[in-house]
Amino acid sequence: xxxxxxxxxxxRAGVSMKTVSNVVRDYPHVSAxxxxxxxxxxxxxxxxxxxxxxRLATGRTGLIAVAFxxxxxxxxxxxxxxxxxxAPDFDYRVLLEETDATIDGERALIASSEAGLVDGMLFQxxxxxxxxxxxxxxxxxxxxxxxxxxxxxxxxxxxDNVAAAREIxxxxxxxxxRRIGFVGHESTALTETSRLRLLGYQEALTxxxxxxxxxxxxxxASIDATDTAAAVRTALAGGWDVDAIVCRDDLAALGxxxxxxxxxxxxxxxxxxxxxxxxxxxxxxxxxxTSVSPDVDALFVRAMALLLERIGGYDGVGRHEIxxxxxxxxxxxxxxxxx
Numbered sequence: 001x002x003x004x005x006x007x008x009x010x011x012r013a014g015v016s017m018k019t020v021s022n023v024v025r026d027y028p029h030v031s032a033x034x035x036x037x038x039x040x041x042x043x044x045x046x047x048x049x050x051x052x053x054x055r056l057a058t059g060r061t062g063l064i065a066v067a068f069x070x071x072x073x074x075x076x077x078x079x080x081x082x083x084x085x086x087a088p089d090f091d092y093r094v095l096l097e098e099t100d101a102t103i104d105g106e107r108a109l110i111a112s113s114e115a116g117l118v119d120g121m122l123f124q125x126x127x128x129x130x131x132x133x134x135x136x137x138x139x140x141x142x143x144x145x146x147x148x149x150x151x152x153x154x155x156x157x158x159x160d161n162v163a164a165a166r167e168i169x170x171x172x173x174x175x176x177x178r179r180i181g182f183v184g185h186e187s188t189a190l191t192e193t194s195r196l197r198l199l200g201y202q203e204a205l206t207x208x209x210x211x212x213x214x215x216x217x218x219x220x221a222s223i224d225a226t227d228t229a230a231a232v233r234t235a236l237a238g239g240w241d242v243d244a245i246v247c248r249d250d251l252a253a254l255g256x257x258x259x260x261x262x263x264x265x266x267x268x269x270x271x272x273x274x275x276x277x278x279x280x281x282x283x284x285x286x287x288x289x290t291s292v293s294p295d296v297d298a299l300f301v302r303a304m305a306l307l308l309e310r311i312g313g314y315d316g317v318g319r320h321e322i323x324x325x326x327x328x329x330x331x332x333x334x335x336x337x338x339x
Contacts, residue, residue: 004045004046004047008045008047009038009041009042009045009047012041012044012045013037013038013040013041014037015034015037015038019034019038020038020041020042023035023038023039023042060119060311061117061118061119062091062092062093062119063092063093063094063095063117063118063119064087064092064093064094064095064118064119064120064121064122064304064307065094065095065096065097065117065118065120065121065122065123066079066080066083066094066095066096066097066121066122067096067097067098067099067109067121067122067123067124068080068097068098068099068123068124068126068145068146069098069099069100069101069124069126070098070100070101071096071098073223073251074250074251074277074279074280074281075249075250075277075279076124077279078277078279078280078296079124079145079296079300080094080096082296082297082300083122083300086297086300086301086304087304090304090308092119092304095117095118097109097121099125099126099127101126101127102127103127103128106125106126106127106128107128107132109123110123110128110133110136110138110142111136118140119140119141119311120140120141120142120143120307120308120310120311121138121140121141121142121143121307122142122143122144122145122300122303122304122307123142123143123144123145124144124145124146124148125144125146125148126146126148126191126193128148129148129149130148130149130150130151131151133150133151133154134151134152134153134154141307141310141311142154142307142310143155143156143157143303143306143307143310144156144157145157145158145299145303146158146193147161147191147192147193147196148192149192150318150320151318152317152318153317153318154318155303155306155307155310155318155319155320155321156318156319156320156321157299157302157303157306157320157321157322157323158299158322158323159294159295159299159322159323159324159325160322160325161193161196161197161200162196162197162199162200162203163200163325164197164200164276164292164294164325164327165196165197165198165199165200165201165203165204165246165292166200166201166203166204166207167200167204167292167327168246168274168276168290168292168327169200169201169204169205169246170204170207170208171274171290171327171329171333172244172246172272172274172333173204173205173208175244175272175333175335177243177244177272178210178243179216179241179242179243179244180201180205180216180242180243180244180245180246181216181217181218181235181240181242181244181245181246182197182198182201182216182217182218182245182246182247182248183217183218183220183228183231183232183245183246183247183248183252183253183256184218184219184220184223184228184247184248184249184251184252185197185198185217185219185220185248186219186220187219187220187221193248194248197246197248197276198217201246215240216240216242218231218232218235218240219231220252220255223248223249223251223252224251224255225251225252225254225255225258226255227255228247228251228252228254228255228256228259229255229256229258229259230255230259231255232255232256232259232260233259233262233263236259236260236263236265242271243270243271243272244271244272244273244274244333245271245272245273245274246274247273247274247275247276248276249275249276249277250275250276250277250278250279250281250282250289250291252275252276253273253274253275253276253282253285253289253291253332254275254281254285256273257273257285257286257287257289257332260273267287267332268287268331268332268333268334272290272332272333273289273290273332273333274289274290274291274292274332274333275289275290275291275292275332276291276292277291277292277293277294278291278292278293278294278328279291282328282330283330285332287330287331287332288330288331288332289330289331289332290327290328290329290330290331290332290333290334291327291328291330292325292327292328293325293326293327293328294323294324294325295323295324295325295326298323298324299323302321302323306319306321
């Protein structure tokens with residue numbers, strides 16, 4: 001016995017099949033009343049969209065994959081939210097994939113590439129090198145996100161991490177801070193993200209006539225606020241003397257704020273603190289967090305435009321593009337002179 005079809009839903013709701021299709025695809029320009037009417041018919045009939053049938057009819061599934069390390073990391077949660085919200089503007093919906101930030105997880109993802117299920121993929125690698133990614137001939141178009149260098153054959157969208165790290169360090173220098181630490185890079189092998197942000201931090205210090213001191217760096221065991229708090233506690237107990245801290249990301253900043261407050265160190269009066277990613281947590285920490293703010297919406301929209309061109313048949317060399325960013329200034333490192 002066949003299941004309900006799109007036509008059945010249209011007849012039950014008293015609308016056209018095109019209207020039902022727009023609701024199923026979450027097309028934004030459907031009125032709330034019409035959406036409710038169609039959704040009621042969908043629920044009553046138990047209709048489920050048939051991806052295979054759509055592929056046969058149009059050559060496309062209407063799905064893209066968005067793949068990254070871990071949705072529990074605040075930045076990736078924000079990226080997933082933006083992707084899910086904006087993809088319908090391009091007549092697509094999103095399938096989320098996690099790689100657990102492991103080389104095996106990323107290799108498995110590239111090898112399978114969700115062939116037959118999605119039309120393309122936005123992928124932010126954290127372990128695979130550009131050379132290894134280039135060796136894999138995917139069944140579907142892929143646009144890379146993030147800091148890992150991209151092969152010449154693949155499109156890539158990221159923010160300028162070196163410039164952003166330099167700018168936020170210069171912001172601290174402009175506040176009169178001179179003993180500026182860096183917290184949150186990996187204690188073993190550096191990721192490309194950490195390498196670029198450390199480079200920008202060092203460039204700012206050098207530009208101010210200062211020498212970057214490895215003793216000002218505090219590594220952590222993982223990208224985790226708890227591990228960062230432990231590392232900062234140990235550093236402070238060992239005499240780490242700073243008046244400002246650049247944190248690799250907002251999670252590192254959360255752990256840093258905790259460790260400083262436990263010792264009665266005032267932020268920003270004694271030590272100014274900055275984060276990175278400007279996640280929703282940044283505005284509600286105490287004090288609220290000055291943070292590098294990548295334009296995630298612009299990053300996704302540009303990556304999606306490149307992916308659609310690939311899906312449409314473009315097969316040229318990779319386009320490597322930079323999305324905008326800004327410094328979101330808040331209480332942890334305000335523009336006003338320190339008291």
